Amino acid sequence: MSSIQVTLCEARQLSKTPSSVKGKIGSRCPACGSSGTEIFFEIPEFPTLSNVLLKTAEAARQWPKAPIRLGFCHGCGWIGNTAFDSRLVNYGEHYENSLHYSAVFRKYAERLARYLLHRFHLKGKDLIEIGCGQGDFLHSLCELGWNRGVGFDPSFSPERAHSNGRQDIRFVRDYYSPQYANYRCDFLCCRHVLEHIEDPKSFLQNVRQALDGRKRAKLYFEVPNALFTLRGMGIWDPIYEHRSYFSRYSLRFLFASSGFRVLSMRERFGGQFLCLDAEMASHGKGEGANCTGGRKQLRRMAGDVRNFAGAYRRKVEKHRAFLRESKRRGKKIALWGAGSKAVNFLNVFRREKAVEFVVDLNPFKQGMFIPGTGQNIVAPEFLLNYHADSVVVMNPIYQREISAHLKSLGLHPEMIPA
Ligand SMILES: [Zn+2]
Incomplete structure (x- = not known):
């Protein structure tokens, strides 16, 4: 079974039977030291670095993976990956996450x-x-x-x-x-x-x-x-x-x-x-740890946490249907933005094989490949010859900028918010 199938099964299970997560307790909270965090979402395999520069598709597909197991602390509201291992995350000169090209x-x-x-x-x-x-x-x-x-x-x-x-x-x-x-x-x-x-x-x-x-x-x-x-x-x-x-x-x-x-x-x-x-x-000793209305905020967050797996599943299924239908009709799809969000999106839909290229304005990312799935990262001008039918916009805040850039190239693909 692929990692994505496991993810969806678990997301479905968690969202339909919230009581099933009650038995899943994660590690001690690193923020307040509470003894157990409530596990509410899991991705069994994820590339250990999303913003790493990888020079071949093969190296990108072979990049190490590890689980993301999100836990919630009822004591202080901390949310985080309880399966995190810092030894797997090595930031060096091959790490590139500058957004200043936008x-x-x-x-x-x-x-x-x-x-x-x-x-x-x-x-x-x-x-x-x-x-x-x-x-x-x-x-x-x-x-x-x-x-x-x-x-x-x-x-x-x-x-x-x-x-x-x-x-x-x-x-x-x-x-x-x-x-x-x-x-x-x-x-x-x-x-x-x-x-x-x-x-x-x-x-x-x-x-x-x-x-x-x-x-x-x-x-x-x-x-x-x-x-x-x-x-x-x-x-x-x-x-x-x-x-x-x-x-x-x-x-x-x-x-x-x-x-x-x-x-x-x-x-x-x-x-x-x-x-x-x-x-x-x-x-x-710091001041203001117990802010006004804090407990109410915490209770509301606990509800948001419980709803997350269901919201995730609905959005994933909607995109999966779009990608499959586009592929069936022979449509070309490109993603815009080769950052963390794209790595998540492409790894979730790796079995669909519906996206070949990812556009990014950062010249240091262009020519590199997406960790886990191996799509090539290209400059916007690449689309002049590729003629994508749809462009998936990974971050909505860049929608207008991307639209203007495409228009300046004389291109008018369908814009799909991720
Ligand atoms: Zn805590």
């Missing part, structure tokens, strides 16, 4: 940079970014506010640095830890990293320790919004790299219990991102 994303990042500079009065200050990628965002923060920056990222590649030779931006190809406590820091930002960390609480406590002498330092963290996945039907969001899926409640709880004071939280990027501003809590 104008929509660049605009978002620039507005965010301006917001942070204004909110925290960052002018002539010392900044640290954890998980800086190739330094695009850190560069914006430093250039717009005449700040000095240090970026930490093991996948940083000096040849691709966007620092334009600036002397006041440095990069460290390593994980940030207390050994870097001597680095000056007025402001620390960390975007789309926390969800990758095996033990998020220890990670935050380490950050707290590293910043111990910087009592006035401010922090900004950004993670995918679990509620977009659960309620907004973002069913293609789970990937192996993601240990955790945070909601407002669980993120606030984690920060407050790790020695920080949460200043504000908000949803951005069409509700897909959760953004948190924080500062050091005055007495080591």
Whole structure:
């Protein structure tokens, strides 16, 4: 039986008989230490890296796989892969997840940079970014506010640095830890990293320790919004790299219990991102862990979690019918966006073999292959000769940008939201 069949069977079983999951208890919650998480969804095999650059279709199909077993903690609202093994996830120079080739994303990042500079009065200050990628965002923060920056990222590649030779931006190809406590820091930002960390609480406590002498330092963290996945039907969001899926409640709880004071939280990027501003809590122990209405939020999330498998199954079956019918009629289908969502989508529908190519604006991804299934990643111009009948849009926020790009090429395929 293929992994996809197992997935659907289990999703069906879980959604029809919620009581059947009650006996399935996952590992201890890494955020609050509660003894058991409730398993509510399972994908038996998933590529261990979704944003890895693979040079042949064969290497892509042979890429290692491991289970995703999502659990929910009734104590703090943490959701995550209870089967996660960090030894299988190795971020190096072959890891590529920059979204800066999209104008929509660049605009978002620039507005965010301006917001942070204004909110925290960052002018002539010392900044640290954890998980800086190739330094695009850190560069914006430093250039717009005449700040000095240090970026930490093991996948940083000096040849691709966007620092334009600036002397006041440095990069460290390593994980940030207390050994870097001597680095000056007025402001620390960390975007789309926390969800990758095996033990998020220890990670935050380490950050707290590293910043111990910087009592006035401010922090900004950004993670995918679990509620977009659960309620907004973002069913293609789970990937192996993601240990955790945070909601407002669980993120606030984690920060407050790790020695920080949460200043504000908000949803951005069409509700897909959760953004948190924080500062050091005055007495080591964080403040605000028990936010108003927290228990109500937690109960509601428990309901969302129970409904997820059913919503997943309905959406998968709808897409499967479309892919099969398109294939039967000899239609050509391309996907747009070779990121995590595409890896999930294509691995779910690997038996359908209905999609041959995936378009991506990132030139470093073009010519590479999708982990697990081996589709070729191509530039938009490839479609001039391929003439796709349909383009599946993996992320709805890019729909207008993609539509405009296709029109500029004189192409008018049917647009299918994933
Ligand atoms: Zn917990």
